[in-house]
Amino acid sequence: MDGIMGFLEDFGYWGLFVHAFADAVIFPVPAFFLQVSLSLLHPNQAIWFATVGYIACLLGTPVGYMLGRLLGNSVLQKWLKPSALTKAENLFKKNGEAAILIGAFTPIPFKVFTILSGALHFSLWKLMVYAALGRAVKFYAVGILFYVYGRAAENMVHSYLTYGMLGVAILLAIGINVKRRIQERPKTEPQKGKELS
Known part of the structure; x- marks a missing residue:
């Protein structure tokens, strides 16, 4: 895996494009790590790295979706760790939108x-909508930090950014949940009234 990462890093933008695309389909290592490595080497190009990674991820998203649609559980069991699969399935059962948002923000x-x-x-x-929102924040947060602070941003990214984005994702997920419950309440209350009458 280190060899593949090193190989992709040598190709700069194209390497990140391939990695971010594959991250949405089959690759086990998030594109976040290659983006950080490249941004550390070339901080002045960090925004461009963020843009390339973001576009590639969005292009890979429907490919990963179709893979799951066509091959389903056989793909999940082959490519994903049991622990990761169980966590993701539980999140999807409770709230698919929140699961995607959290996944888009986290490593x-x-x-x-x-x-x-x-x-x-x-x-x-x-x-696609939730991936576009979450991945934009993640890619561009890294890109802007490296562009503004240069190599000094590495410590910020590793120490604070992941936890910060996870916190934002959880808050958004709670917001979606609350909104859904408010929208569903008028539908359930009249039914209870009918049952009592």
Whole structure:
């Protein structure tokens, strides 16, 4: 895996493009790590690295989705660790939107969520919208930090950024959950009234 990462790093933008695309389909190491390595080497190009990674990830998202849709559980069991699969399945059962948002923000390989979305017949359009939001924040947060602070941003990214983004993702997920419950309340209350009458 280190050899593959080193090989991709040698190709700069193209290496990151391939990695970010594969991160949404089959590759076990998140593109976040290659983005950080390249941004550390070339901080003045960090925004461009973020843009390349973001576009590639969005292009790979429907491919991972179709892979999950066509091959389903056989792919999940072959490519994903049992612990990662169990966590992702539990998240999807409770709240698919929140699961994708959290996955888009965190270092968990994004393929877990694209393949699961297809296997569990989640809406492709919703997947794309939440992936676009979450991945934009993640890629550009790293890019902007390196562009502004240069190599000094490495410590910020590793020490604070991941936890910060996870916190934001959890808050957004809670917001989605609360909104859904508020929307569902008027539907359930009249039914209870009918049952009592």
